[in-house]
Amino acid sequence: MIHDKYNKEVTGAEALILALLDVGVKDVFGYPGGAIMPIYDALYDYSDKLKHYLVRHEQGAIHAAQGYSRVSDRVGVVFATSGPGATNLVTGIADAQIDSNPIVCVTGQVAYHLIGTDAFQETDVIGITMPITKWNIQVTKAGDIAAAIAKAFYIAKSGRPGPVVVDITKDAQFGKTIYNYKKCEGIRSYNPYPKVNIENIKQAADLINNAKKPFILCGHGVLLSGSQKQLLQLAEKGNISVASTLHGLSAFPAQHPLYVGYLGMHGNYGPNILTNECDVLIAIGMRFDDRVTGKVSTYATQAKVIHFDIDPSEINKIIHADVPVIGDAKESLNLLLPLIESANVEERKEWLKRFEKCHQIEFEKVIKTAINPTTPSIKMSEVIYKFHKLSEGKAIVATDVGQHQMITTRYYQFYDTNTNVTSGGLGTMGFGLPAAIGAKIAQPDKQVVVVVGDGGFQMTIQELGTIMDYDIPVKILLLNNNFLGMVRQWQQLFFEKRYSFTELKNPDFIAIAKAYKINGKKVTERKDLNGALKEMLDSKDAYLLEVLVEAEENVFPMVAYGASVSEIILE
């Protein structure tokens, strides 16, 4: 009974579980071990209220938590033990930090008196995770656990989200305390929602209203602040073209006439080249990553830049903002919208036509043959385009990292919001499969498809065990070119085709899936592709579709490393 738990003496471990329930946590991804055993013991009595998914490696747990947070408004929660359990989380924590995912990791730690003695499975988790967490804390007393959890969730989720580690010593888990939970409502040294400066909003509105060639770059911040509607209103009211970053995909409907495509190294031709022609660049919740800007010294130098971001340290970090708007994107856009006039309609339509013209060029030179090739071998791009058509742009699409990721984000058109799950900043191979598991658990009614390459799939392939264990109907679309394709592409273009350790001798993936009781099929010929994709999408259970694709397909267009966005090459 909920009301009985307060002011009752419990162990620290039970206090942790109760606090998680009080926060509203429903799902946890984790892996037990010595130093977290009291917590798992307490969980035993609460497994009906707190659903725990036993992954097959801690890295799988944190990527699953990331996928879970990406497609919902919830915080991803991870349990891991001390030492290797915690260090196995490190890649995912770094990934969550750079991609602003709200995650709380609870790690067990050796007893307080053993800390610093090189005890069995002891490692300095706080020290190791300090550079890659938004916040972390070690709890050594049972009585401090509930407050630490309340604070951890508040920090992870508020402002610019990020990962938090709560490291709890084993004696604190065993210790007794009177359970008491108080929601964290604020921290005096922490200001997650800076007050929007109305003067800057007015300046931004002035610039936008007087612009002839305004251009919106929409980033992940739009999704995180839930300002998709405001973005749509801004674009429509002002007739402004919108392009998206990798993480901004699905924030603005891809089928909208004002949507002009995807930015960055392998993005669309128009958005890249016209960045250097617009007169006002309106960046919303994005951080001018080097994969977006190309050569910074030549990036949008002709344009006035308005930069909306909740994180003051992003302003002027890479690109100088003529008008910085610090604050939550939703709040900022709500203040901006009444000041926007539907001015310069004709000029803006002319400007939009420039994007259409660029799209035609890209279509003729790249897209046409990419989605409808005449080569004997299957191209990744045609697979993704067919998948997009069959799923009507409405699936949640997780990707791993590499060529298939760039191809998917190019050729899958995201019609529904919060449907793109990928590792952008860190570029973590092995992210895709566990992230898709987390996404499916958060959105069980949605079709969740993970597109993986043959390299990344094998980095967390053990999570097929998690899929089998919990009957998680994730669809796996494996694009197998028997290469580490992106590295191979760079070797071809920049290292004189010296293919140093990029060719992969692969196992029978379908047999592996079968061993995990996952149904699957391998397609090697174009004529079988459509039917196989349908079968995968229609399957009620998890499914692996392996498609043997062209071994040496390159992803184009491409802004070569160090080149300007206006130097994007099409072939």
Next chain:
Amino acid sequence: METTHTIFVFTEDIVGLLNRITIIFTRRNINIESIIVSESEVKGIFRYTIIVTVSAERIEKIVKLIEKQVDVMKAFYHVDTEIISTEIALYKISAEAINKNELFIKVVNKHCATIIKEFLDYIVVQKTGDDQEIMELFNDLEQFGMLEFSKSGKVSVTKSIKTLSTYLKEIDISNSQL
């Protein structure tokens, strides 16, 4: 152009926060020339004084990142002309060498230094001043046999008259408006 910047950071009293702040410099391969941490005039709030030599553009970004840390209340940076700073140095000198030399007291007086401890086998001299003054005394005292030498790192205050309490009130007000 790289110049000397003094950063003041006001923080909560949290285990490991020093590390969280210094790794911002480590990650960017920036050498911290001096760092002092002690409790400020407000109980429970700590004051860091960090000295680094970086460009104006870089320092702005670094200070934003420091301030971004959850347990940091406020961070400021200043160039040398905006602050008043001084340093304390202690010189431990063999008593035996001094006994044989009448010059010793003259040197101490000339540098406006003070003798703060006298023992049978050594004497401790204290000097407050800038780096140049401290090192001039060091050079003059070396002839007597320097047993040990230590300096504090720069302690600084700003020339502006806004107090920490004012800033803290501003933070409280802006938080209460949320």
